Amino acid sequence: MRVTDEILTRVDNGVGILTLNRPKAINSLNQTMVDVLAETLAAWADDDDIRAVLVEGAGERGLCAGGDVVALYHSARADGSAARKFWFDEYRMNALIGDYPKPYIALMDGIVMGGGVGVAAHGSVRVVTDTTKMAMPEVGIGFIPDVGGTYLLSRAPGALGLHAALTGSPFSGADAIALGFADHFVPHDKLAELTADIVAGDIDAAVAKHAVAPPASDLVAQRHWIDDCFAGDTVSDIIAALRGHDAGPANDAANVIAGRSPIALSVTLESVRRAKTLESLRDALVQEYRVSCASARSHDFVEGIRAQLVDKDRNPTWSPASLGEVTREDIENYFAPADPDLTF
Numbered sequence: 001m002r003v004t005d006e007i008l009t010r011v012d013n014g015v016g017i018l019t020l021n022r023p024k025a026i027n028s029l030n031q032t033m034v035d036v037l038a039e040t041l042a043a044w045a046d047d048d049d050i051r052a053v054l055v056e057g058a059g060e061r062g063l064c065a066g067g068d069v070v071a072l073y074h075s076a077r078a079d080g081s082a083a084r085k086f087w088f089d090e091y092r093m094n095a096l097i098g099d100y101p102k103p104y105i106a107l108m109d110g111i112v113m114g115g116g117v118g119v120a121a122h123g124s125v126r127v128v129t130d131t132t133k134m135a136m137p138e139v140g141i142g143f144i145p146d147v148g149g150t151y152l153l154s155r156a157p158g159a160l161g162l163h164a165a166l167t168g169s170p171f172s173g174a175d176a177i178a179l180g181f182a183d184h185f186v187p188h189d190k191l192a193e194l195t196a197d198i199v200a201g202d203i204d205a206a207v208a209k210h211a212v213a214p215p216a217s218d219l220v221a222q223r224h225w226i227d228d229c230f231a232g233d234t235v236s237d238i239i240a241a242l243r244g245h246d247a248g249p250a251n252d253a254a255n256v257i258a259g260r261s262p263i264a265l266s267v268t269l270e271s272v273r274r275a276k277t278l279e280s281l282r283d284a285l286v287q288e289y290r291v292s293c294a295s296a297r298s299h300d301f302v303e304g305i306r307a308q309l310v311d312k313d314r315n316p317t318w319s320p321a322s323l324g325e326v327t328r329e330d331i332e333n334y335f336a337p338a339d340p341d342l343t344f
Helices: 031-045 069-077 081-098 115-120 149-154 160-167 173-179 188-200 203-210 223-229 235-243 248-258 262-275 281-296 299-310 328-333
Strands: 007-012 015-020 052-057 062-064 104-108 111-113 125-128 133-135
Touching (some): 015 031, 015 188, 031 081, 052 062, 052 115, 062 104, 069 281, 069 299, 081 115, 133 173, 149 281, 160 173, 160 223, 160 248, 160 262, 188 203, 223 248, 235 248, 235 262, 262 299
Parallel strands (some): 052 104, 062 111, 104 125
Antiparallel strands (some): 007 015
């Protein structure tokens, strides 16, 4: 297997420990990291000396802030081939995690966004903390939730997944459990003890020892207006319902959504609703790969990353400029088969 300082691997008493190790970039995933993760996970799946896998992030800021989108930006400005390869390999890794034959423990401490969700939220033992800050923030850069995110978002209670997808706003560890992105709430200052107990013996007993009841979910407390407002057929309908609601957070959500990419919002709404009808994570990843490849050819993906992360003027010029200018054909084009399509 290939070796890189960006993914640290070790085995301790039968537990394979993977540490994402780009702390200055909040452990954002690049092609090398995806390759090493995939190769290591495949090898450990067939290794009788490995009884479980644990994934953590180096540094104090979080498990993983997502993919290296600046690299994707440069690829999209060229021929897009590097971006397509990254997504192809990343989504295959996400599927491997979803089907992993051994306990897969993800410590979702601090920032866990985008690609970080893909590395963690398809595992079998998903731990969040009081510092967890999770999000699928893709619409803010003219992109659409991926890494199996649409599969999870579509299965969240009521319209909570659509709220998370269309605002792109962060949510807490307690919210993550409520949405179905996590299973267990462990205080941040107990993570080291949790890891030590997992390595020492029984995983279920270790989790039971350190997990506590999560705080109440702020998002669940707002389901009455979220479910109502996000039932609209189009993003314009949803924004109108939010603006017409008397809850302050509803108006705040409308303002956030209104600043996002119109085409990304429209495709995201369609993606999450279609994902709800798909039978498996793999089916959702195939759909997401088609959408991502289309995104790489779009104006808004390059423009969104430019505005947020390259020039950092925070002033993207979206095209189409308004939701009313997005056509049904524009949306459908994102779902056309890729060439080649994602396979497993």
